[in-house]
Amino acid sequence: MSLTNEQLERYSRHIILEQVGGKGQEKILSGKVLIIGTGGLGAPAAMYLAAAGVGTIGLVDFDVVDLSNLQRQIIHQTQDVGKAKVESGRETIAAMNPEVKVHTYNEQVTAANIQDIIRDQDYDFILDGTDNFPAKFLINDACVLLKKPFSHAGIIRFQGQTMTYVPGEGPCYRCVFKEPPPKDAVPTCRQAGVLGVMGGVLGTLQATEALKYILGAGQLLTGQLLTYDALTMAFRKVKLPANEDCAVCGKQPAITELFDYEPPTCKLRNTRVG
Amino acid sequence: MSIAANGFIDITDVTCPITFVKTKVALEDMEAGQILEVHLNDGEPVQNVPRSLKDEGHKVLELTQNEDGTYTLFVEKGDAS
Numbered sequence: 001m002s003l004t005n006e007q008l009e010r011y012s013r014h015i016i017l018e019q020v021g022g023k024g025q026e027k028i029l030s031g032k033v034l035i036i037g038t039g040g041l042g043a044p045a046a047m048y049l050a051a052a053g054v055g056t057i058g059l060v061d062f063d064v065v066d067l068s069n070l071q072r073q074i075i076h077q078t079q080d081v082g083k084a085k086v087e088s089g090r091e092t093i094a095a096m097n098p099e100v101k102v103h104t105y106n107e108q109v110t111a112a113n114i115q116d117i118i119r120d121q122d123y124d125f126i127l128d129g130t131d132n133f134p135a136k137f138l139i140n141d142a143c144v145l146l147k148k149p150f151s152h153a154g155i156i157r158f159q160g161q162t163m164t165y166v167p168g169e170g171p172c173y174r175c176v177f178k179e180p181p182p183k184d185a186v187p188t189c190r191q192a193g194v195l196g197v198m199g200g201v202l203g204t205l206q207a208t209e210a211l212k213y214i215l216g217a218g219q220l221l222t223g224q225l226l227t228y229d230a231l232t233m234a235f236r237k238v239k240l241p242a243n244e245d246c247a248v249c250g251k252q253p254a255i256t257e258l259f260d261y262e263p264p265t266c267k268l269r270n271t272r273v274g
Numbered sequence: 275m276s277i278a279a280n281g282f283i284d285i286t287d288v289t290c291p292i293t294f295v296k297t298k299v300a301l302e303d304m305e306a307g308q309i310l311e312v313h314l315n316d317g318e319p320v321q322n323v324p325r326s327l328k329d330e331g332h333k334v335l336e337l338t339q340n341e342d343g344t345y346t347l348f349v350e351k352g353d354a355s
Binding site: 003008009012013015016018021022023 | 291292294295296298299302326330
């Protein structure tokens with residue numbers, strides 16, 4: 001693969017970087033990233049990854065664009081209200097960078113389909129942009145079982161957190177959080193609200209991790225949880241040990257098959273705000 | 275004297291920073307110690323390209339002005355990249 005003159009120009013600010021260069025940009029161009037949820041986190045992540053030239057981007061979302069999404073889900077425009085989010089996302093990416101191949105999965109991830117979705121393009125890196133605990137644990141378990149690296153993130157109000165899982169290089173999400181909190185113990189963004197930019201900050205950090213993983217550059221957030229408090233502008237990194245007794249990635253895992261914590265929520269109950 | 279180069283690139287048809295980008299990409303396909311001959315314009319390119327190449331650990335061997343005002347640069351690929 002050799003870069004065309006147009007690619008040299010489009011990606012020139014990358015190629016100039018010592019850690020990227022032409023070879024690194026070629027890695028990005030052949031990179032494959034799956035983004036689960038095209039909401040607050042997934043929208044900016046998808047846009048930056050598309051702009052960066054990630055060759056294959058998968059978008060998973062079952063929802064349609066709602067007027068209340070537009071305050072933060074910047075991949076969707078006012079005219080897209082009512083349209084499937086994955087279609088709206090595809091159109092934005094195509095306009096930004098026609099080089100990117102977009103695969104859409106207009107469905108909710110479940111134990112029954114998530115492995116097939118990840119295997120569909122044999123994605124290199126998965127980005128969790130979902131807004132609910134069942135999905136987050138499902139993505140974690142699927143990535144552990146399929147030995148795929150992924151970036152976790154969550155946002156609410158003025159707060160966000162993110163961590164990166166790489167097989168064999170530190171704890172998984174379940175090592176740290178064990179299992180979902182009781183239903184309704186933690187409010188969703190719909191109930192609690194979220195400052196629109198939080199998705200931009202955390203989603204962009206997730207995209208950064210995806211690019212660094214593809215490039216093999218720098219240190220990933222493995223074994224660390226990065227938290228961000230926008231009110232105090234405090235970033236904190238908390239060290240996370242791997243848990244030998246983890247139910248999915250521990251020495252004697254109890255979880256060897258995927259399962260759903262709760263049946264898929266009704267499409268009409270729009271709680272997707274992640 | 276003239277230096278025997280292992281490769282040649284003409285960057286007189288592009289402007290900064292594509293000048294450096296093209297030179298960098300050309301060097302990536304070469305082995306450390308090999309020499310690239312670069313044909314470049316006066317002004318920004320001749321000010322920036324040799325400096326950027328040095329910053330990335332390459333060795334500028336010779337820079338000479340041609341009769342038409344353009345320059346010829348010989349750069350040896352460093353070990354780092």
